[in-house]
Amino acid sequence: MASFVRITLDDRVYLAEEGAQLVAAAKECGVYIPTLCNYPGIPPKGACRICTVLVNGIPHTACTTKVVEDMNVVTTTPELEAFRTSIVEILLAEGNHFCPICERSGNCELQALAYRYRVPVSSFPYLFPTRDVEAWHPKLIKDHNRCIQCKRCIRGIHNAKGQAIFAFGKRGDKVVINIDRETSRDISDELAQQAMDICPVGAILRKGKGFDTPIGRRTYDHAPIGSEVAP
């Protein structure tokens, strides 16, 4: 049986389930911790670092931190907000993010974080890397220009046999996430849609699916990401 312990989030005391993921526990308490590589229901990775909070004064990624008794968590300081803004800026400059022509615009979590932190421009030089668009798969398109390597697709999308259908290719700064030819051969339309949905940006698209939601009715058109947790 789950036991509840006392934790402090931003100077307020809450009861949270011991051993629960800090991001999820904070959400239960109505405290928003921004995430990008984290996705509910799949193992956390701590890849993007945007969920960094102070736990007893020390920076921790809240997606890989578990709730323990008497932990004192600070989710927002000017330094943490500046750090998060920098992560968004690095990601915007590192890939080729052309929002006006992206099918995911308005529903993109990276874009939504840029809106939340009011990042109009990256303070890092735009790299314009040369990357491919992979369109050989019958149901999916992988646009490497937009991939932020959060690995949510690798961790969260499996075929009927339980095998991952996305996999790493190359190494170091050339690393890419590819569609695995073997395990993705017979995926259902439903799984293809799940793959598109699990991608925080527009790097995984279902073939034949384009701009189907009008501007004004998309997820982040009216309220910032996180306002579903803490309005």
Next chain:
Amino acid sequence: MTAKATPAKKVIATTSLAGCFGCHMSLLDIDERLFDLIELVDFNKSPLDDIKEFTKECDIGLVEGGCSNDENVHVLTEFRKHCRTLVAVGECAIMGGLPALRNLMPLKDCLDEAYRNGPTVADSNPQQILPHDPDLPKLLDRVYPCHEVVSIDYFLPGCPPSADLIWDALVALVSGNELALEYRTFKFD
């Protein structure tokens, strides 16, 4: 507030570099507020009044589009020289925008496709000539965001930025007040 002693009007210059004039259209989209705007400011060099060269120093320069050729760089440099405050307006000015899609491939490939091998030109250019008249601006190796060429003071995102964002920014710049960036108007598309 109807203070009689009106201070000198602020002077605005605008230009479109490697842009589509969509940001200028969005500026015009402030509708009847245009009447308020011309009470607040005078326009100097701008396609809106067809003044080709700066005739005085300006308070605010609005730049649409990034730098795709040497003429863009020249105009942007002139804007930096003559405008006290320079604003990058729209995605192209901020990060290159759609013209910067050519940054993902070599310039030669773009020129070959446009003038030599493209399906609509392959038969009509038997000598395989690339445009090289000295009067034509020279293309840069890639499209550069404005702030990578000159120092930029403010950035207004959007493709185009909404008329409300442009209006709010102009009012803030003219009045000297801080611009409250509303979530409603802060968009990249």
